[in-house]
Amino acid sequence: MLKTLLDSQASKEEILKVLEDTHAYDLAKMFSELSEDEQEKIFSFLDSDKVAEILAYLNPVDAADLFQTLSIEEQKEVVEELEPDDAADIINELPDEDRVELIKVLDQDEDVLSLINYEEFTAGSYMTNEFLVVKESDDVKDATKKVIKDADFASSIQTIFVVDDNNHYVGQVTLKDLIKSRSPKVISEIMEIEPTVLVTDEVDTLVKHMKHYGGYDLAVLDETGTLLGAITMDDILDIYKEEAIEDLEKLSALPDTDFNENLFKSAFHRLPWLIILMLLSLPIAFVTSQFEEILASVVILALFQPLILDSGGDVASQTLAVTLISLTQKDSKPAKNGFKEIISGMMSGFVMGLLAFVATVAVGYIMGLDHIYAISFVVGGALFITVALAPILGFLVPYILKLLKLDPAVASGPFITTMIDIISVIVYFGLATLVLGGVING
Structure with a gap:
């Protein structure tokens, strides 16, 4: 407009x-x-x-x-x-x-x-020092008057923080509870003690805190327990958004996204990541070259190679997503959930392998191939093994990163998929060499 x-x-x-x-x-x-x-x-x-x-x-x-x-x-x-x-x-x-x-x-x-x-991406860089505060010894009537007086200068009035005479945080009271209370009654009788964060806590800690404990506003303290500021709900929503975008970028192996960035600058910004992924893909070509003899003898194997590669990558990416979600949940059990994913992968691999076996038999009869059942066994068996191994990798990589105190989100989808592709090629052509090598030479 x-x-x-x-x-x-x-x-x-x-x-x-x-x-x-x-x-x-x-x-x-x-x-x-x-x-x-x-x-x-x-x-x-x-x-x-x-x-x-x-x-x-x-x-x-x-x-x-x-x-x-x-x-x-x-x-x-x-x-x-x-x-x-x-x-x-x-x-x-x-x-x-x-x-x-x-x-x-x-x-x-x-x-x-x-x-x-305050250092960027810490609680101090997100907090405001315009918040409502009363003392634990204040009568609710006096506290209400103070809140009304200071409301214009506060970023949020949903939460009133409570301190002692030394400005140490002792609790907080909601505006609703304060309004409902009647004198004679002091603030300490209606306040509640809520979990707080330190001014030096990183953004990941803030996100987990709000997700686990909720609330409108969050008290920010120093090492001595002194109330320094508050992080309001609108700031928390901004933090959630920034973290979600950052994790999505990591999962996609993307650098920081800037929609206003110059076209050529944006392309060169992404180029290093693409080159790294390309270099990671080179072993696939090397491994494939080691099976030239069996591939030349049974050309039909090349037809089913994308099926093996795509299926393993899809399953690994799903497990990766589930594992990352599990690692961010306070009461979840990542190891238990990871075991379930592995068992699920084996069950899925069996069904998919069986379907691939039947489909390969059908294609073999249509094309008039020799050694139809041996080839079908290789395709079905390789698919089963690949899909069974994929969730193991999709779980272990982020889980180990978490144990090493590293961000598990850096286990990006392209990275996991490339690793699965290498394993899939080795399994597929290795099984083909083992099964078909003897059949064809015989």
């Missing part, structure tokens, strides 16, 4: 009307359609609080690019309007010189200054 208005030379009043009536999230999406000059023009129509709303919904990298088009005084005003965690994300994406210059002009008590130094 903004693009259409600008192209049609709409008046400033018309554009402002759209800007006022449109939610900041939708405006952020519209900005992706605009050129840099058009974005700057729209920004010139907006006051700092509206600019802050739009930047908060943009990717921090894109937001930082737009942020740099503002004057240093305008940047200061926008930072004051942004929530501290959003402001910290944007500031950390600025070039070093611009970041230092901005920090110099910010008020020394600005909340964002306490957040920008």
